[in-house]
Amino acid sequence: MIAAADAATIGEPAVNISIFGVFVLITLVITFRASRNNKSAADFYAAGRNISGTQNGLAIAGDYLSAASFLGIAGAIAVYGYDGFLYSIGFLVAWLVALLLVAELLRNTARFTMADVLAFRMRQGPVRTAAALSTLVVSLFYLLAQMAGAGGLVTLLLGVTGEAAQAATVVVVGALMIFYVLVGGMRGTTYVQVIKATLLIAGAFVMTVWVLGKYGFNLSALLGAAQDSSDAAKTPRQVLSPGAQYGATGTSKLDFISLGLALVLGTAGLPHVLMRFYTVPTAKDARKSVVWAIWLIGIFYLFSLVIGYGSGALVGADRILAAPGGVNAAAPLLAFELGGTALLGVIAGVAFATILAVVAGLTITASASFAHDVYASVIKKGQSSPEAEVRVARIAAIVIGAVAIGLGILALQAGLNIAFLVALAFAVAASANLPTILYTLFWKGFTTRGALWSIYGGLLACVTLIIFSPVVSGAPVNATTGKSTSLIQGADFSWFPLNNPAIVSIPLSFFLGWLGTKLSKERPDVDKYAELEVRSLTGIGAEKAVPH
Template identity: 55%
Template sequence: MSDGHRMLTVLLFCAVVVATLAITSWAGRGRRGSAEEFFAGGRLFSPLENGFAIAGDYMSAASFLGISGLIALYGYDGMLYSIGFLVAWLVVLLLVAELVRNCGRFTLADVVAARMRERPVRRALGTSSVTVSVLYLVAQMVGAGSLVALLLGTRDGLAHTVTVLVVGALMIVYVCCGGMRATTWIQIVKAVLLLGGAVALTALVLVRFGGDLPGLLSAAAERSGHGREFLAPGLLYGGGWTARLDFVSLGVALVLGTAGLPHILARFYTVPTARAARRSVVWAIGLIGGFYLMTIVLGTGAAALVGPEEVLLSDSAGNNAVPLLAAELGGGAGARAGAVLAALTAAVAGATILAVVAGVTLAASAAVAHDLYASLRSRRPRTDRGEIAVARAAAAVVGAVAVGLSLLAAQLNVAFLVGLAFAVAASANLPVLLYTLFWRRFTTRGATWAVYGGLVPALALVVLSPVVSGSAHALFPGLDFAVFPLENPGLVSVPLGFVAGWLGTVTSRERPDAARHAETEVRALTGAGAA
């Protein structure tokens, strides 16, 4: 890009930042300082508004940048991410949306604590929620850094580092000043921008190929250098039993992980009723489904028009496939239209990242304030002002940790990083949630064992996997202590979470409180007594 085009990129990014800060200022002005307002936006959002906010929260940098890049590089195998992310919402709709809205108040721990001893449950679920949130934040910041580095035309780490620091500072501001109300409106605006940008780029790709989808796929296969293998399974997850098991493990994590993501579950508390929560999910499925279908066109379009070699040259993980495609559709990065289209794409991606990090940071800070803080303090009654103060401090700490980890993981694909977060969520949070909602005999020991029995193995297997050491693309390529062959732990850690919950329950001397379970069941199914 020329200096003028780089300046345009910077100005568009600044416009996005100014707009989001204006929304934060507006949302935070004159609001009551209650915990319900800060963590749930007063529960005043309509199903349509919340549906757009869920879509904005879910369609992250991993979707827009990482998935398209994986499809451009690996074809059919990259499409697994699009399919897995979408199918996961059927689990959310059918199993958890209404029940979580009726049983909880602000966090996942509220649902479980309604039946169990409160302190150990909140301590365990607060820990797992913060862990999942930090992993998710790392993926968003890695995407932000690689995107800005590309558009500013620099290959050193300075632009990436500065971008990560700026995004980290902004997400702290959003949470501390605007709470859930500001976060929701930022997500709604972001969803509109992202869907609009994806529709425009998809239309331009189809126009370039005259609406001929088979022609697009054939051109992508030919340009990829792999021929028809590009359109068949096995290019990324083929060649041996380890790769095939990794394929299955990733699918398990993607399909089951969404129902355990803290920032997604928190969205069900922003609507007034369980029916509104269900309708929100229906809206979200329609929006998200359309978007993920478009990522397939964008990924294959990048393979056909840009080529995998250029994508890899720009970013070894493929995160810049969509901006490169935008430039190519406009006549190339050297052309004015190409540079402008790439800059607009970057601005949309920037809005995507800012909205997602705000939602995830708020979920993490809620887990710290409402769960960990509540379980560690004395038995004095908690106050809304105290919880909000702790949540704001937690946002700063979580932001600092995520910034540090994202600088370390700068060379990893963002969709792959999100897959790890999904695996941890499916291992630690989903078993305890399903057991609580559907198993009458479930006990406090079973709940804590389910959380730690999924969380600890998931993290340990990631540390001992080729993601961290033992491969050229690992975090520490010069070391080799990888004893676990799979890159995604979901195939092992998710069953361990369920087994640990069962084992903790059957070995517990605690007698389940039949009255509390009955009350939870009635509340979950009818909404009677829900907050």
Template identity: 65%
Template sequence: MQMGNPLLNMAIFGIFVLFTLFIVIRVATRGSKSASDFYAGGRSFDGRQNGIAIAGDYLSAASFLGIAGAVAVYGYDGLLYSIGFLVAWLVALLLVAEPLRNTGKYTMADVLSFRMQQRPVRTAAATSTLAVSFFYLLAQMAGAGGLVALLLGITDKTQQGLVIALVGVLMITYVLVGGMKGTTWVQIIKAVLLILGAGFITVMVMWNFGFNLSNLLGAASQASPDGVKVLEPMLQYGKDPLSFVSLSIALIFGAAGLPHVLMRFYTVPTAKEARRSVSWAIGLIGAFYLFTLILGYGAAVFVGKDAILGAPGGVNSAAPALAYHLGGEILLGVIAGVAFATILAVVAGLTITAAASFAHDIYNSVLKNGEATPEKEVQVARTTAIVIGVISIIGGIAANGQNVAFLVSLAFAVAASANLPSILYSLYWKRFNTRGSVWSIYGGLISAVGLIAFSPVVSGLKTSMFPAVNFAWFPLTNPALISVPLGFFLGWLGTVTSKEFDAAKQAEMEVRSMTGAGAEKAVTH
């Protein structure tokens, strides 16, 4: 199944890439070369701009391709991704955004190590950041492979791998040339295009049903081979309710621990703007996730479950297939171009986050004891971005064909297990100390990644990454049910078994996180 004209699709892809590259280069030539500029865009974005950029960072290929496909195939159970992703923002807004911006400088590790021993905590936080970024990059790369396979009719896995490699090269270019400022503008443009594109298709679908949601849902149940079950819970998870509970935990608690989202709070000049940016992000993200309900059920009606599953890219092909049915080659090309820009923007944001974490937290703070020059630190970050790009290309080729929304849920599980317990404890528990932070991060990280490795996601099933082998002994498809409580428990256990406590430093962090006093200097000790 190939949709549209491959030459037209490639031309629209090319226009999007050239336009965004022009923006990145223009921004780069006007900006400074300081560490603040490369990592935080010179803190030059207001709350509205940053909120749109956060939406651009958050509304990834998983949101557009994966969720629409999950709703089209599994109905109500697919919508749970949208609900989980959206509710997760309340945790980020109410508990994390403002105090994180007040306390930190460039990375999550700045906050976690503020009142603790620098080396062990920064090393642990950077390790976790790299792991979460890698899992998230897998999802975006898989989305790129599936999308281009559909639009160009490429079914050969080797050729799809070349496409994934091309995405990786473009991603590295964005980061090396534009830094955080260029990446942010790409995300702003992409978020506007994505929301407008999804909104336009949503209006077209609803127009076919007299703008009556009940008519759409009724038609979806008639078109689905599962009948009315497509409107009811547990079509996908009925035989495995614990996996559903585990997925819900990962989605709801994962966003507040995602390093590439947390890093966005540092691109605004004040804590007030950080809070405002999350409010903007919630509005835009909420509207988009309402669109995914219509897009998914619309694809179920106009494209059909069997056609979606049989297309190159599988479940991820639902939204492009719907666009092709409703608007022909032109609309398909535009929507596919937007989706491609979505992937490029998100992977660029992930890459700069991982590169900043390694250069700022490991190279400068741990290896050089904070004495490296900003220029040298940025140089190391650029080199790291290239290495991360190569690794993500290799991983993306291995993950090609998986549902991208599902792959992102694994990244959320790792973030919720390794990062969130330590972040919340650091901000709100006076007694929390170095041992608690290190145990929490490594314990949550190792348990989450270990359980994923020995789950049906990796081996044992036809849909696994490695279907030819079977070493799966963990029955759940998401580890959060075990690894998130374990991360919190180990944070508590490590803290109460250590006598370390710096009252003066804790008091300074509490005042800064709650009031913003001293945040503009953002000096880490």
């Protein structure tokens, strides 16, 4: 968790503030220009469906590569080496699942949200409500993690201290996020994400080349230096082989498998990622955007490998763990080590851009889900006007943003574990959303009861198991920090041994979907399934309104 710190130890706050300000001004101008084209619900939710595959691939990369990817993975590699890089593998492989199973089919089937697919051949009210609730839970936990991370990162890099100053930082970040969504809609958010992805990959490229240059562009020399640095640390680790973080016990091995399942399967169920597929004009563009995203994300994670091992070699695990940000401070510390205040300022600006882009994407997804699925489809029974729907979406964005700001302040000041919140978001998406999406698209006999049991069962199982896991209470004290890694210090009410429940909650959700369908007296709408199959495979009728 990143906390406030004396920025004199890692750079010059004035430089960081200037770079933050330049980025905010540029993106505000772009957002205002994009707002001129927001004339309908399709414009606000899906950028008029005229974003190209290449642009959308960049935007997906911008949406997906959060501050956790940039700061967290680099830090995990710096401290744990091989085991840290496994996070990158899980995040990247996940896109093959998204490409092969959901991207094209969702683009062809839905209009604006995940619930459009799930409710297509089911009873509209209960299924849309369940899907909207799942979307809001995933988005809120993801937002909470990003907001807390934003407050921590910015206060660290700007030299801000004190709870009031940290809270003010979170409020400013949240206000900018709400403004981008209210004014720019999906189009403005997309352009911000494209700029952020470009800056992030360019910044990572510069650091990668700089680090490799230190070792004569010899990767083996870099890896050897990272191992030598780890051997000299207070807690030596074999960073070039597995086992530094996982694998010491049977439970930790099982925990890693569970985490891997959440990362690989959760991506294909993340609502803010799925919503990006609706912004392109054709299914071909949907496939193209995912291919672009895979290349960009894959290249970035290769950069993170060099940045991580470079941090371990040039900064050292002891200094990283002792920094206010812990492992999250690895990339900023490396930037300062390489290029001093100037490079640190650039990397700080890129990290800030990363947070703004991700939280804007999450906010528009959550607000669109409430307005389109709950207000327009359930409350108004499909009788609301597009203008009223967009107005409700904007109001929802303000409310969701305000809730995220409040919870983000509490999480930051309580030292809430961000990794826990992100893992929970992925686990919920993998448990509640993906099984229901796959059953809806590929099982002719799937029913409304099956969908509800799958969504609610996966959601409740996932949240319950995490509450009673070592992540919340009962984790042993870390020898390096002297503190437990649990959210609640000094308490122990855990009975579930794993930190991530995906290995239990995902199969349970699939099983409950099957059981609910088998026990249902409802007869599946075969004609609706046939229409869904034709639409998902061909794109015919993709622009039509989903029937209510």
